Amino acid sequence: MDFTALALLSETATAGSLAEAARRLRLSPMKATRLIAALEDELGTRLFHRTTRALSLTDEGQVFLPHARALLEEQAAALASVRGARSGPSGLLRVSASLAFGRQVVAPAVVAFMARYRQVQVDLQLTDALVDIVADGFDLAIRIAELGDSNLIARRLADNPRRLVAAPSYVERRGTPTALAELGTHECLTSSAPARWSFRNADATRQVRVAGRFTANSIDAIHEACRGGLGIANLSAWDVAADLAEGRLRAVVLDDAEPEPLAIWAVYPSRRLVPAKVRSFIELLAGRLKPGPADAHA
Known part of the structure; x- marks a missing residue:
């Protein structure tokens, strides 16, 4: 089973758009269409309802999606166990931050991060709007706020007087x-x-x-x-x-x-396996800020 196709299925379900999922994974639209078609042929069922205006999972797609995501987690865990500490973070890291803080603090941290880890790609999105990091496909959000209860994990990086x-x-x-x-x-x-x-x-x-x-x-x-x-x-x-x-x-x-004062938080989805690229970027950013308390629920 093609793990790129599984990743594309997961991203498409999150984004609600095959084109947007392809953009996030840096695939051409034609390649993305072929991957989904091949996955549907392998499974013997349609995974998406397609219309001119919308795309949604079929019942079979809803059933298969959690299994696809579990396979992706197991793949990441298996690769991490083999590569160990010798292999640094790799892959695409999608980060959200506010405009001012992103421009002045996060963007310079991204430059340092990419210089240190040559196998990493970064998509940094700056907005003062509160993004849904799960629905919008982000690995990590940097927020300056009082955090309420959620299903996310947050690490306090520093005070923000x-x-x-x-x-x-x-x-x-x-x-x-x-x-x-x-x-x-x-x-x-x-x-x-x-x-x-x-x-x-x-x-x-x-x-x-x-x-x-x-x-x-x-x-x-x-x-x-x-x-x-x-x-x-x-x-x-x-x-x-x-x-x-x-x-x-x-x-x-x-x-x-x-x-x-507020606080500066690194917020990420609650997952059993936190990717090395996320952990490493959080550590680098924390090192450029005043350290804060350990992880807490957002």
Whole structure:
């Protein structure tokens, strides 16, 4: 049985598109079509319903899919047991990250990873939207957030402190708040309207409702608006460090609270066998960040 065909079946079931599955596996559309046809001939049954608008598994395809995925896991385990530590990570690693963090931190880590492991290919997708890593076929997502319960596994890589910042032009025009209660009188740059920012002090964590005339679904856009003097932003320390050092932004320090920090997480599907390419990239990225606690459920 052709393991490439099994991998293509699994990816197609996830992506809902043979063309997208072929792209992920770096196969030509013609090759992908032939592989599925050959697999169906070998099994003596159709695996997909095909129409001009959609593709879905047949009942037989639904029954066979978990067996195909089990065979792929067993193949990976068998290869790993034979190759051992002498053979480094290989194959295609698909990673998702946010735009700003992906550009500034993850992309340089990918360059180092690919230089170290010559048999690895990487597909890095940057978006500020929350992706479904299973449905979208990702091996790994790097997230900066508070994680809720899910069927995923998450490893905390580092703390992610945040800073309130504003441009000198905004400070000169509007001044700066010195207490939480004053934030409501200022233009705050957020990803939604209305929005709540979390703060902590010696006693507790508080959420404060903030608003402004500008909202955006991109951290990069909020950062640019802040540099342009549109208002106060609540951004990650790594994102504003250079601007603070060079005077493009000023820190806004409150007397009674500070922004609640988030954390940087590596999130991946809950699998019995975590591929070497995933483990190795997580270790490399963790080494470039401040180490955090061990694995936990997301």
